Amino acid sequence: MNSIFSIHTWRFFALVILQVLIFNHINFLGYINPYIYILFIALFPVKNNRIILILLSFFLGIIIDFFLDTGGIHAAACVFIGYVRPVALKFSFGTIYEHQTVKFNSVDFGAKLNYLTFLTIMHHLMLFSLEIFNFSKIILVLQKTLFSSIFTILLCITINIIFSRKAK
């Protein structure tokens, strides 16, 4: 329990620092940035209390907001995916999730890709519609969501492969 706790604490702060200092300055083609900090929410242990996850998502989002001067858009998007995560789990892992035995190191790659894609698109759609806050610019929202999602998913999968320990 203790080691799991400390792993997630480290992951929280490491992802915030990486996001703020590196990944927000990529600006690929002028505006495309990956938002890799959602990995924290995605990889949070399944068995834990939902309340804790929702609260932690909020704090994660609000810290990112502090750094980026973006009001509350990251907090809102994070809380949203923190709340809908069980839906995503059920959607992509099916029966394994029903038995509460999902371990992110041992599930097969396709299901994991599915799961991350679902969460990323939810998060980005929420994030960009709040950032632009204008229904008449819906094309811009969708365009930003699409490009940033591709970037985020690629990076998340890469990070996941690099840092995952072999499941025994």
Add this chain to the structure above:
Amino acid sequence: MQQIINFIIRNKNFLLFLLLFGISILFTVQSHSYHKSKFINSANLLTGGVYNSINNISGYFNLKSQNQLLVEENTRLRSLLRNSIIKLGSTFIDSLSFDETYKFYNANIIKNSYSLTNNFLTINKGKNDSIKQDFGVISSKGIIGIIDKTSANYGTVLSILNTTSRISAQLKKTNHFGTLTWNGKSPQLIQLIDIPKVAKFKVGDTIITSGRSSIFPKKIDIGTVESFKLDDAENYYQIEVKLFNDMTNIEHVYIIENIEVKEITNLEKSQNE
């Protein structure tokens, strides 16, 4: 009573979600209205400190281009100085010195941002350096934005690349003025709207600040006309302005304080009554 408590316990996840989501939306809405983002900004001690220490390191990477910019400005100022010495003694009004009305401070950008639709920059000067809200911020090439929030040692700047920013600007040739806005698309182009249909101009003309607000002095460069069209009602021009500034690469900026701003606002207030 029992039922209410049961309801709360049964739906605690959803209620917590609603509560936190509501708080976030509140912060978002606040940040969309000008000058209202109460405490979610990067001018506080923690975030300012982190950005400052990182800027100490990353500042070395573009020393060369920043030095080039400063050298260019020095050259320009030196030539101005020379010209004004020659003309001394004749009845000559130097339009570039702002007498004693404006005070200048220098600062460094420690956090730049241009890819969002509402961009804020962070600078390393704050209340301790007598920087306050609504001071103008310019670079050697043109305007950058307006001071939004200040803490003891840091400040945030509402960039011109912000869809809520409104700055008064005019054509250099004639005195037709309009409002600068940004549509959130390209960091090189901003939009000048409400220029009357009678104004005559062509592509390549210079746009400057109008000096009609108490924030910026008159005749600070902004950019050149890239293209223009009439708006939907066909009464006003919408001009795409190409900025002189490269907003993606700025480091040294100047902050302008208008010393007589209190007098101006008092006068305007007394007229309204």
